[in-house]
Amino acid sequence: MLVGIVIGFAVxxxxxxxGPTTLALMLPFVFRMTPVEAFAFLLxxxxxxNTTGDITSILFGIPGEPTTAATIVDGHAMAKNGEAGRALGxxxxxxxxxxxFGALVLGLAIPIVRPLVLTFGSPEFFMLALLGxxxxxxxxxxxxxxxxxxxxxxxxxxxxxxDPLASVQRYTFGQLxxxxxxxxxxxxxxxxxxxxxxxxxIQGSSIAKLDVGKLGGVWQGVRDTFVHWWLVIRCSxxxxxxxxxxxxxxxxxxxxxxxxxxxxxxxxxxxxRGAVEGVLGPGAANNSTLGGSLVTTVxxxxxxxxxxxxxxxxxxxxxxxxxxxxxxxxPKGHLSVTxxxxxxxxxSNIITVAVCLSFMGQxxxxxxxxxxxxxxxxxxxxxxxxxxxxxxxxxxxxxxxxGAVGWVMAQLGWPRPPLLLGLVLGPLAENKLFLSTDNYxxxxxxxxxxxxxxxxxxxxxxxxxxxxxxxxxxxxxxMAAPAVTPAGDRRGLRLxxxxxxxxxxxxxxxxxxxxxxxxxxxxxxxxxxIVIPSLGLAIVQFARDAAGRRSGAALDAIETxxxxxxxxxxxxxxxxxxxxxxxFAAIWxxxxxxxxxxxxxxxxxxxxxxRWPISIALSLASYAFVYGLFERVLAIPFPxxxxxxxxxxxx
Amino acid sequence: xxxxxxxxxxxxxxxxxQPRAFEGRTIRIVVGFTPGGGFDTYSRALARHLGxxxxxxxxxxxxxxxxxxxxxxxxxxxKAARPDGLTIVNFHGNQLVGQLLGREGIEFxxxxxxxxxxxxxxxxxxxxxxxxxxxxxxxxxxxxTPVKLGGVGPGDTxxxxxxxxxxxxxxxxxxxxxxxxxxxxxxxAESGEVAGGCWQWESVKVTWRxxxxxxxxxxxxxxxxxPLPELPRVPLALDLARTEDARQLVxxxxxxxxxxxxxxxxxxxxxPDRVQALRAAFLETVRDPEFLADARQAKLDVDPIPGEELAxxxxxxxxxxxxxxxxxxxxxx
Numbered sequence: 001m002l003v004g005i006v007i008g009f010a011v012x013x014x015x016x017x018x019g020p021t022t023l024a025l026m027l028p029f030v031f032r033m034t035p036v037e038a039f040a041f042l043l044x045x046x047x048x049x050n051t052t053g054d055i056t057s058i059l060f061g062i063p064g065e066p067t068t069a070a071t072i073v074d075g076h077a078m079a080k081n082g083e084a085g086r087a088l089g090x091x092x093x094x095x096x097x098x099x100x101f102g103a104l105v106l107g108l109a110i111p112i113v114r115p116l117v118l119t120f121g122s123p124e125f126f127m128l129a130l131l132g133x134x135x136x137x138x139x140x141x142x143x144x145x146x147x148x149x150x151x152x153x154x155x156x157x158x159x160x161x162x163d164p165l166a167s168v169q170r171y172t173f174g175q176l177x178x179x180x181x182x183x184x185x186x187x188x189x190x191x192x193x194x195x196x197x198x199x200x201x202i203q204g205s206s207i208a209k210l211d212v213g214k215l216g217g218v219w220q221g222v223r224d225t226f227v228h229w230w231l232v233i234r235c236s237x238x239x240x241x242x243x244x245x246x247x248x249x250x251x252x253x254x255x256x257x258x259x260x261x262x263x264x265x266x267x268x269x270x271x272x273r274g275a276v277e278g279v280l281g282p283g284a285a286n287n288s289t290l291g292g293s294l295v296t297t298v299x300x301x302x303x304x305x306x307x308x309x310x311x312x313x314x315x316x317x318x319x320x321x322x323x324x325x326x327x328x329x330x331p332k333g334h335l336s337v338t339x340x341x342x343x344x345x346x347x348s349n350i351i352t353v354a355v356c357l358s359f360m361g362q363x364x365x366x367x368x369x370x371x372x373x374x375x376x377x378x379x380x381x382x383x384x385x386x387x388x389x390x391x392x393x394x395x396x397x398x399x400x401x402x403g404a405v406g407w408v409m410a411q412l413g414w415p416r417p418p419l420l421l422g423l424v425l426g427p428l429a430e431n432k433l434f435l436s437t438d439n440y441x442x443x444x445x446x447x448x449x450x451x452x453x454x455x456x457x458x459x460x461x462x463x464x465x466x467x468x469x470x471x472x473x474x475x476x477x478x479m480a481a482p483a484v485t486p487a488g489d490r491r492g493l494r495l496x497x498x499x500x501x502x503x504x505x506x507x508x509x510x511x512x513x514x515x516x517x518x519x520x521x522x523x524x525x526x527x528x529x530i531v532i533p534s535l536g537l538a539i540v541q542f543a544r545d546a547a548g549r550r551s552g553a554a555l556d557a558i559e560t561x562x563x564x565x566x567x568x569x570x571x572x573x574x575x576x577x578x579x580x581x582x583x584f585a586a587i588w589x590x591x592x593x594x595x596x597x598x599x600x601x602x603x604x605x606x607x608x609x610x611r612w613p614i615s616i617a618l619s620l621a622s623y624a625f626v627y628g629l630f631e632r633v634l635a636i637p638f639p640x641x642x643x644x645x646x647x648x649x650x651x
Numbered sequence: 652x653x654x655x656x657x658x659x660x661x662x663x664x665x666x667x668x669q670p671r672a673f674e675g676r677t678i679r680i681v682v683g684f685t686p687g688g689g690f691d692t693y694s695r696a697l698a699r700h701l702g703x704x705x706x707x708x709x710x711x712x713x714x715x716x717x718x719x720x721x722x723x724x725x726x727x728x729x730k731a732a733r734p735d736g737l738t739i740v741n742f743h744g745n746q747l748v749g750q751l752l753g754r755e756g757i758e759f760x761x762x763x764x765x766x767x768x769x770x771x772x773x774x775x776x777x778x779x780x781x782x783x784x785x786x787x788x789x790x791x792x793x794x795x796t797p798v799k800l801g802g803v804g805p806g807d808t809x810x811x812x813x814x815x816x817x818x819x820x821x822x823x824x825x826x827x828x829x830x831x832x833x834x835x836x837x838x839x840a841e842s843g844e845v846a847g848g849c850w851q852w853e854s855v856k857v858t859w860r861x862x863x864x865x866x867x868x869x870x871x872x873x874x875x876x877x878p879l880p881e882l883p884r885v886p887l888a889l890d891l892a893r894t895e896d897a898r899q900l901v902x903x904x905x906x907x908x909x910x911x912x913x914x915x916x917x918x919x920x921x922x923p924d925r926v927q928a929l930r931a932a933f934l935e936t937v938r939d940p941e942f943l944a945d946a947r948q949a950k951l952d953v954d955p956i957p958g959e960e961l962a963x964x965x966x967x968x969x970x971x972x973x974x975x976x977x978x979x980x981x982x983x984x
Contacts, residue, residue, distance in 0.1 A: 118842040162719065169755065176726065176756055179719035246835060300841070301858050302834045309834075313692060316857060316950045391716060431829050438827045439799070439844055 005044045005348050023310040035318040036340045042314055043290075043341055044348040046307055047099060050250060050286040051352050054091040058279070059084060059366050060378055061196035062189065062385070067250035067286045069188045070258040073417060074271060074278025076196065081274045084364035089221020090276050091283040092353045092360065094232050097225060098284030099349040101236035102243075102291020106298070107342040113299050117244065123444035126432035127453035128245055132252060132425045134457055135259035139417040145541055147418045149505060150409070152534030154422020156512060156527065157182055159430070163523035170523060171515060177394045184251055186386045186398040187423060193382045194403025194580065195410045200371040200378075201576035202569050218360045224276045231261060231277055232284045239285030243292030246302055248428065250289040255421045257285030290345060298338055372610065373618065375576075376600035379583050380622050384592065393639055396584060403580070412498050430526040502542035509535035579603055592638040597623035672925055674707030676737055680915075681714050681728055683721025683742040689854070691715060692949060693770055693913055694741050697933075700942040704932035709737075720806060722746055722756055729759035734920035736929055739767065744912035745806050747968060748904065752980045754806070761965055763919040765926050768933045769956040772910040773851040775812050775874040776882065778859065783846035786869050788822075788886050797825035801836030801845040804828055808909060809836065811983050812849040812874055815904040816888060818982045819897035834858070840868070851909065852879060853952045874905040899975050903968060904983065911956065911964055930958035 023046055033041065049065055056064030058075035071091060078087035133151065140147020160171045161181035172178040225232055235257035242253045261281030262271050271278050293308045303309035320334055366374075386399040409416055436444045444450060509531050516527045579599070586595035600619035604610040610618075680698055684690040691713070698711040716724040721742035728740035747761045777800075779785045785798055802810040810828060817824040827845055830836045836848045837859055847868065855863070855870070862868045873879060874888040888905070892898040917929065936942055937955040946953050956964070 117838075121842055121844045122839070176719050176723050179722075179756065180717075246831075246838065296838075300838060302838045309688075313949075391714065392718070431831070434829045435827065435839075435844075438829065 005048055005352055007045045023307060035320060035337050038314055038318055039341050040344045042311060043344040047290055047345045047348045048352040051095040051349060054095060054283055055088060058087045058091060062193040062378060062381060066185045066188050067254055069192060069420060070254035070282035071279055072192050074275050077272060077274040079367045083217055083274060084367045085217035085360060086221040087279050088360045088364060089218035090224045090279045092356050093222045093225035094280040094283035095287045096349050096353045097232045098236040098239055098287035100346050102240045102288035103342045103345040105240045106291040106294050109295055113295050117296060122432045122435035122439060123447050124449040125245055126429060126436050127450050129425050129429040129432060131453060131457050132256055133429065134460055135256055136418040136421055138259040138263045139421060140415045143413060143415055145537060146414045149534060149537050149541060150415055151418035151422045152530055154419035155426040155530045158423050158426025159527045168519050168523035170519060170527060177392055182398060183395060184424060186395040187402045188420060189382055189386050190399035190402030191406035191416055195407040197375060197378050198407055198573060198576050201375060202572045218357060225280060228277055228280055232280050235260060235281040235284040236288040239288035240292035243289040244295050246296060249293060250286040252424045253289045254282040254286045255417055257281040376603045377622055380596050380626060383587060384626060400584060408501055412501055499545040502538060502545045505538040506542050509538050579607060593623060593627040596626045673705045673709040676709045678709050678711045678737050678739060679714050680711065680739045680741055681716050681724050683716060683724030685715060685717045690741055690913060693951060696942060696945050696949060696951060697770065697936055700939050701932055701936045704935040705928060719756060726758040728918055732918040734918045736917050736921050736925035739915055739917055741915050744908045744914050747965060748908050749806055751968060751976060752983065762969055764916040765919060765921050766958050766961040767915040767917060767929050768958045768961055769911055769913050770937050771913060771952050772954045772956060773853055773912050774879055775808060775849055775905050775909045776852040776855060776870045777849040777872040778855050778868045779847035779871050780840050780868050781866060782843055785846060788872050791822055791871060794823050797823040799825045799827055799845040801830045801839050801848040802826050802828045803830055803832060805983060809848050809850050812905050814982050815900055819900040820888060820891045857950050874901060876906050896975065900979060903971050904979055907964055907968055911961060
């Protein structure tokens with residue numbers, strides 16, 4: 001188990017090395033173990049990836065795992081405010097809470113879960129996906145229209161790929177790598193990490209913009225967890241119970257928990273600017289998810305996520321057949337194995353969190369290092385992370401595209417979380433909708449479960465609106481202080497930018513609609529249902545932008561630090577973009593490891609004018625890191641560069 | 652295009668004889684699916700033992716190149732791998748049916764691939780729940796309302812088998828498509844949403860063991876060339892087919908593709924001596940006691956098809972009467 005924890009620790013911290021992938025790589029080792037040993041090893045590893053993934057998210061704004069992206073929104077904002085320690089402490093402690101909660105549910109719920117899950121069919125799953133989509137509104141902050149549009153964009157992106165039913169290619173441009181849709185990992189990395197790198201370069205400072213008063217904020221974060229204990233428990237419950245639904249993993253639950261934290265907070269304006277609740281929610285949920293998704297794996301042999309699917313392979317290797325036998329005491333069943341799993345999750349998280357808390361203070365100091373020293377390392381992590389998930393070079397292009405989109409959205413005050421939520425829930429919703437109609441015709445609309453969920457959705461939509469109204473009337477009675485938007489008082493160029501972006505969306509949705517004209521009803525229904533309203537909303541947004549009516553700050557708009565003269569900012573932006581593209585080109589030309597060496601050195605020496613020893617040492621270190629760890633130890637099949645191919649040399 | 656660069660960048664080999672060809676080299680098995688799935692598990696088990704059966708004991712590593720149901724891996728290796736026997740591709744046999752029917756995205760010609768073998772023949776059976784009230788093929792034939800089977804999508808065993816049984820044997824079937832995989836179909840069957848489905852017996856007997864033992868599901872039909880030893884009394888789909896055309900359809904769409912679904916191949920133009928060496932090593936590996944011990948533990952069946960025989964089966968598939976092919980295209984849409 002300890003070995004597993006160590007591996008999981010590293011996996012979580014490194015973006016792009018996902019928990020599931022590593023699980024698969026570790027499977028061969030479990031052949032020779034006893035069942036309890038095997039699960040201690042695998043679960044010990046898997047249980048902590050979501051905990052340590054939070055670390056990368058908070059410190060650098062790069063998701064350490066696709067399941068820790070929601071922690072970025074407030075966690076990284078806290079790091080910028082000099083509260084990295086506090087955010088880390090909160091993330092660790094809430095992770096522990098969540099993991100223990102999920103494990104306990106796994107232990108307790110197993111006897112009752114079978115009948116419960118079997119009452120659910122595709123229609124109920126569809127309604128749950130729909131319920132999740134309605135959270136888009138909560139994730140939009142004050143920019144509701146923009147949030148809905150971003151959600152629509154995410155849902156539309158989810159339709160890219162080969163429609164599995166009619167075998168119609170939707171928006172694939174004939175590219176095979178798009179057949180399976182756009183991967184969540186490159187989108188998330190591009191969306192959050194690249195804008196952060198750009199911002200870091202523009203500011204030319206360290207990550208923490210404010211002075212770090214006291215680094216010992218870690219314990220403050222731990223205290224926060226107990227102060228908000230009720231929220232943490234609720235979000236743990238969200239993680240666990242949503243994860244029981246096949247197809248809903250931590251990638252989804254983290255956002256739902258985040259949305260819940262926002263919704264249930266009395267003062268929403270703080271979110272996205274470093275509200276500790278925004279760390280606690282997803283921190284708890286992405287860890288409690290494991291317990292939930294194991295429930296269906298253990299009880300039915302139906303894995304709820306990629307990770308549990310691989311764990312199920314491990315079950316079979318060990319000669320355990322998931323199902324009721326896992327719940328029967330020995331000698332007939334394997335109840336002890338199930339309980340060993342529960343304890344493993346609990347214990348491995350306690351160990352991890354204890355270890356993390358002991359050196360979080362030191363980790364938090366990273367946010368004070370000069371940004372220029374971090375940039376090449378962050379870029380390396382971004383590119384390696386994007387590649388390693390599927391070993392596809394094209395994914396680097398996806399990162400760049402979404403980096404650009406994410407940066408523009410952040411600049412113009414568009415909320416980004418709704419897009420990601422749409423992206424993860426879209427395929428699920430479409431799939432379950434068709435299964436419902438295929439199975440039951442239209443009769444599924446009248447199923448009791450569906451009616452209950454419909455009521456829930458309506459309540460969820462109406463109550464916040466009503467609350468908002470009450471709040472407004474109260475607020476206008478006392479004082480009128482709407483948040484000033486960061487994009488509101490900029491010069492003409494920015495205003496044009498906003499208009500251009502809305503116009504771009506109008507054109508994009510228009511094009512999407514035109515493209516979908518020959519999809520046929522089966523493959524086309526879902527894109528039409530998304531694109532047509534989105535197009536309408538985009539036109540409204542365009543009209544508002546063109547008329548110069550700005551409103552509402554986004555939930556995670558990048559807070560710009562001290563104002564720079566526009567010329568300097570523009571120059572630095574251009575420079576960093578050139579470096580980002582340059583590294584992409586370098587990878588393409590000379591391969592990953594060499595590109596890391598060359599880019600890091602050039603950036604440090606030429607771009608940042610660092611001293612020779614620092615430049616040489618750092619670039620060599622990053623080269624050793626990429627070559628040693630990824631190429632040698634993990635044998636990731638990096639493509640050799642084109643130059644070598646032309647020269648006919650070895651790759 | 653990038654992949655071309657990837658594979659073209661492998662070092663040029665002087666023409667050397669087999670005993671030296673693999674010495675100090677690394678053989679890569681490119682798997683067209685994600686880590687942890689069935690294809691990946693077989694490939695990793697093979698990779699652990701393949702090297703020691705080749706002269707020079709090369710290292711063997713597994714790389715995952717998932718995407719488009721293994722089509723990306725198949726296309727890439729076909730178009731861009733050097734024919735030096737160092738890149739082995741493992742992709743899905745249903746893609747060959749795809750080529751036969753002219754499906755989109757296929758950029759290889761299966762008749763030019765060099766086949767190394769298959770570690771296991773898959774055998775397709777139909778499992779229905781007791782709750783559905785259908786326990787035998789006779790009851791199924793006589794069912795008043797079509798029996799609901801869960802399926803994934805065109806090109807997948809669950810889908811193609813159901814379609815062919817409906818068209819060739821006249822079984823009353825309502826195919827519900829869109830499930831993500833057999834695990835989801837099992838869940839839907841247990842909750843009563845569908846009656847069951849048709850897919851590999853090798854998977855059913857492991858993942859649905861409990862329900863089988865408890866009599867909650869029954870195997871009512873097997874779409875195999877001959878009865879499986881474990882299912883001696885379950886009727887064969889071939890015996891229910893009334894015409895030669897119907898039998899051909901079942902063979903071409905279900906029996907042959909499932910037998911060769913876990914294909915291993917190297918790029919066209921690989922020198923004959925290396926092909927010989929690899930084919931021999933493949934067979935020795937799947938008979939190696941250590942490999943078999945690993946496979947037993949991982950619940951992997953082993954029932955290999957040697958390379959030459961596999962090449963023959965592929966040929967047979969492509970010799971199909973054009974009229975039958977046209978009919979298949981109609982059925983499997």
